[in-house]
Amino acid sequence: MRQSPLARLFIYASVILTCAVLLFPIYWLVVTALSQPDQLRQLPPKFWPDEPRWSVFGKILEERPILLWLGNSALAALGAVTISMVVSVLAGYSLSRFRVRGGQSLGLFILTAKMLPATLLVIPLFGIFRMTGLIGSLWSIILAHATLIIPFTTWMLKGYFDTIPRELEQAAMVDGCSPWGALVRVILPVSAPGLAATALYGFVLSWSDYAYARTFLTNAQGNWTANLGITTMKGEYISNWADISAAAILVALPILAIYLFLERYLVGGLTAGSEK
Amino acid sequence: MAEIVIDRVRKSYGPLTVLKDFSLEVADGEFVVLVGPSGCGKSTMLKILAGLEEATSGTIRIGSREVTDLAPGDRDIAMVFQNYALYPHLTVAANMGFGLKMRGTPAETIAKRVQEAARILDVEHLLERRPRQLSGGQRQRVALGRAIVREPQAFLMDEPLSNLDAKLRVHMRAEIGALHQRLGVTTIYVTHDQIEAMTMANRIVIMRDGEIQQIADPETMFERPANLFVAGFIGSPGMNLLTAEARGGHAQLFGSAVPVPVGADGPVTIGLRPEHIAAGPGAMSFEARPVLVESLGSEKYVYFEAPEANRPPRTIARSDEDRRGERLIARLMNAGPVTVGQPVTLSFDPAKLHVFDPATGAAIR
Numbered sequence: 001m002r003q004s005p006l007a008r009l010f011i012y013a014s015v016i017l018t019c020a021v022l023l024f025p026i027y028w029l030v031v032t033a034l035s036q037p038d039q040l041r042q043l044p045p046k047f048w049p050d051e052p053r054w055s056v057f058g059k060i061l062e063e064r065p066i067l068l069w070l071g072n073s074a075l076a077a078l079g080a081v082t083i084s085m086v087v088s089v090l091a092g093y094s095l096s097r098f099r100v101r102g103g104q105s106l107g108l109f110i111l112t113a114k115m116l117p118a119t120l121l122v123i124p125l126f127g128i129f130r131m132t133g134l135i136g137s138l139w140s141i142i143l144a145h146a147t148l149i150i151p152f153t154t155w156m157l158k159g160y161f162d163t164i165p166r167e168l169e170q171a172a173m174v175d176g177c178s179p180w181g182a183l184v185r186v187i188l189p190v191s192a193p194g195l196a197a198t199a200l201y202g203f204v205l206s207w208s209d210y211a212y213a214r215t216f217l218t219n220a221q222g223n224w225t226a227n228l229g230i231t232t233m234k235g236e237y238i239s240n241w242a243d244i245s246a247a248a249i250l251v252a253l254p255i256l257a258i259y260l261f262l263e264r265y266l267v268g269g270l271t272a273g274s275e276k
Numbered sequence: 277m278a279e280i281v282i283d284r285v286r287k288s289y290g291p292l293t294v295l296k297d298f299s300l301e302v303a304d305g306e307f308v309v310l311v312g313p314s315g316c317g318k319s320t321m322l323k324i325l326a327g328l329e330e331a332t333s334g335t336i337r338i339g340s341r342e343v344t345d346l347a348p349g350d351r352d353i354a355m356v357f358q359n360y361a362l363y364p365h366l367t368v369a370a371n372m373g374f375g376l377k378m379r380g381t382p383a384e385t386i387a388k389r390v391q392e393a394a395r396i397l398d399v400e401h402l403l404e405r406r407p408r409q410l411s412g413g414q415r416q417r418v419a420l421g422r423a424i425v426r427e428p429q430a431f432l433m434d435e436p437l438s439n440l441d442a443k444l445r446v447h448m449r450a451e452i453g454a455l456h457q458r459l460g461v462t463t464i465y466v467t468h469d470q471i472e473a474m475t476m477a478n479r480i481v482i483m484r485d486g487e488i489q490q491i492a493d494p495e496t497m498f499e500r501p502a503n504l505f506v507a508g509f510i511g512s513p514g515m516n517l518l519t520a521e522a523r524g525g526h527a528q529l530f531g532s533a534v535p536v537p538v539g540a541d542g543p544v545t546i547g548l549r550p551e552h553i554a555a556g557p558g559a560m561s562f563e564a565r566p567v568l569v570e571s572l573g574s575e576k577y578v579y580f581e582a583p584e585a586n587r588p589p590r591t592i593a594r595s596d597e598d599r600r601g602e603r604l605i606a607r608l609m610n611a612g613p614v615t616v617g618q619p620v621t622l623s624f625d626p627a628k629l630h631v632f633d634p635a636t637g638a639a640i641r
Contacts, residue, residue: 167361170328175422176349176378189365 033057033245040241056246063243066250068222069229074254076138076213076225077206080145084202085195087150092157093183097166107158114151121147122215129216136220144212149202156201160194161187196262207255226251278339278429278462279304280325285334287320287486294320296486298334302430305460307453311473312483312509318466321483322432325464326355338429349378354423358435360415362407368418369394369403375426393425396455413444420455430462437472449475470510474498482506504637507547507630513577515547516604518586519634527631530562530583534626540633540640545588547630550577553606555614558623567603569614578606578614578622588634 003011032040034052060066094100095107125144126135134140164187172182188195213228224232230247233240280302287295295317302308310318323329325336327348335344343351354375362371372393373386381389394400397417407415416436423431436452437445453476456463467473473480474494482489482497482505489509490502501507507515520527522540527533529546536544564580582604606622614620631640 165359165361167357167359168363170323170326170348171355171357171361171363171422172374173328173348174326174353174355175375175426178347178349181378186363186365190363192365 029245029248033242033249035242037240037242053242056242057250060243060246060250064229064233064247066226066229066247069224069226070251070254072138072223073207073225073227073251076141076145077203079138079142080149080206081199081202083142083146084149084153085199087146088154088157088198089188089195091150091154093161093187095154095158096161097169107155110151110154112151113147114155118148118209119211122211125212126215135216136223138217138223140216141206141209141212141225144216145202145206145209148209149205153198153202156198157191157194160191160198164190200258200262203258204255279306280430280462280464281337282321282325283335283337285321285324285331285336287317287324287329288332294486295324295331298486298488300481300488300491302462302464305462307456307463307465307476307478308481309465309467309473309477309479310481310483311467311470312489313468315485316483317486318468318483319434322355322434322464322466326353326432327351352429353432354426354428354430355432355434356419356423356436358438360407360419360436360439362415362418362422364407367404367406368399368410368421371407371418372403372421372425375422389425389427390421393421396424396458397421412440413448416440416444416448420452424455424459424461428461430464433463433465435467436465438467438469445472452476471512474510480510482509500639500641501547501630502639504545504547504632507632507639511549511551513550513605513607515549515630516553516582517588518546518548518582518604519588520544520546520586522631529586529629530560531585532560532562534560534629536629536631537640540631543634544640545632545634546586547632548604548624549628550605550607551609552628553608553622553624555606555608555611555620555622557621559625561621561623563619564604564606564622565619566614566616569616574610576608576611576614578608578611578620579603580606 031046031048033056034054035046035049036051036053039046039049091110095103121144125140125147129135129140129143134143168186168190169177169179169182172186173179177185208227209225210227210231213225214231217223217225217228226247230244230251233244233247280300282298282300282302285295285298286293294315298317298321300308310321312318320329324331327343327346327350331344335342337343338351338353363374366374369387369390372390376386376389390403391400394403397420399414399417399421402410402414402418407418410418416439419436433452437448440448449472452465456476465472465476474497477494479491479493480497481491484505490497490506492500492502497506497510501510501515504517508517518529520529520536520543522536522542522544525535525538525540527536527540527544527546534546536546564578566578566580568577568579570577570579580603608614608622632638633640
């Protein structure tokens with residue numbers, strides 16, 4: 001059906017408006033980072049600084065241990081995602097394939113964990129980590145983030161496994177695989193787009209956490225994550241928003257890179273062609 | 277290649293029994309087709325045979341080994357699935373060689389056997405493609421290739437043609453038949469399509485509600501159905517069913533006395549296949565008034581009402597498909613012009629009649 005010009009105009013206008021709303025904060029972050037600190041509050045505001053301060057990135061990399069913070073964030077996110085993926089692949093596959101008594105209730109129970117606000121778990125987790133001596137260690141946020149990620153990724157992967165025909169693993173078993181072998185050799189490779197999407201979700205969730213890092217890592221400066229580190233750049237009386245914005249851009253870059261790298265998996269329809 | 281012996285296999289899900297003491301012996305190299313309507317248990321039986329489902333009781337032997345408790349991969353069988361179940365992340369060659377790789381076969385041997393299977397199935401030019409780049413027919417061939425490359429003791433095929441269009445189905449039917457002739461591997465084939473069963477099988481097993489109705493070669497199945505269900509299931513169009521009162525070895529049909537087996541006494545259901553009715557006078561003639569004529573060129577389907585005395589009561593009918601009794605069909609070959617509403621003389625050979633007990637549905641001979 002051909003769309004009328006008016007309908008097309010409406011669609012384009014909606015897309016442009018949505019993009020503008022979504023991209024404006026990022027654009028403004030860049031403008032803030034590149035502006036001279038004294039130009040930030042001038043009225044009318046400048047939509048692009050007269051002399052962009054590109055040196056700001058080098059300056060904050062020199063002044064602050066941004067790379068250490070980024071490394072800690074990456075370690076925490078990778079650790080949390082690794083644990084979460086192992087657990088949720090097995091849990092999601094079991095929920096998708098095996099009919100056991102109470103299986104459905106168990107699945108819903110896992111999902112209710114996701115419905116609790118993360119802050120609700122801060123105090124009990126703090127108690128547990130203090131008892132186990134993990135306060136101040138990166139392991140505290142790795143495990144804490146995993147508790148947030150696992151419920152959602154388990155359901156996301158269960159949904160993905162549901163779309164994969166059972167005959168695929170049956171064929172693999174007839175071909176000589178054990179049930180475990182069928183999962184590893186056939187189901188997981190076929191699930192690559194689903195695995196990539198869920199891993200990315202977990203990574204972003206962990207990367208963007210502040211509350212847990214603030215609670216468990218405040219006294220361990222060497223283990224600060226990027227988000228926690230950036231907040232320490234805010235002074236009690238004066239805050240250099242240009243520097244903070246530049247640091248925020250550096251922290252956002254890895255996520256952007258990962259998105260670009262995983263994009264082909266995220267949109268890939270790898271299961272196409274396995275059946276009729 | 278091996279014989280397969282299935283002995284009193286039963287499958288229950290709680291109180292629901294989907295397979296009731298299924299027993300079958302398949303000879304080495306035989307092509308056996310399990311056929312029946314949806315939910316009759318034929319696919320369940322195949323999965324139990326493959327080891328993908330566990331039998332509640334009973335035993336299965338393939339060749340000299342009892343395989344009842346063996347894992348699917350240890351049974352030395354290959355299976356072709358309805359949706360082909362090709363591994364989407366592997367090339368055609370890797371798909372076909374997967375089973376051999378799992379068994380630790382050296383790479384050169386795998387390559388050689390994949391090449392040979394690809395040559396037999398004419399898919400050599402597709403070996404480096406992925407399943408999503410293939411047409412339905414090509415995928416079907418690759419699925420067959422994956423099965424034959426393993427050189428297993430038996431092939432299990434679960435409705436492998438039902439996703440193909442009508443023309444390709446006929447073509448692949450012939451190819452599978454030819455492949456069986458060539459390789460001689462024991463094959464158990466599941467379908468709901470009676471034409472596939474009739475054209476491909478050495479022997480047919482007709483199933484209904486988890487029970488075997490009859491095991492016979494296609495000709496016997498057609499000529500001597502064991503019961504009303506088999507009579508109705510095999511043949512297209514289906515068998516005409518009429519009721520009559522049998523007494524002293526005769527029953528009244530179309531106003532004339534026809535011989536029936538001496539064992540039949542009282543009400544009987546008489547079956548007459550549409551192709552056993554001929555145009556013009558014959559051994560037993562009657563006059564019919566066509567209510568519908570379908571011409572297919574060389575043959576005509578002539579529909580006419582059954583005489584009042586031979587109409588089955590509605591309670592006999594089990595489904596729309598079984599409610600053939602009220603309107604009869606004659607399949608006339610090379611008949612002259614037949615006009616709706618104009619009386620026409622038809623005839624049949626009483627020897628071709630089938631007599632059934634209306635209460636049990638069993639054939640009376």
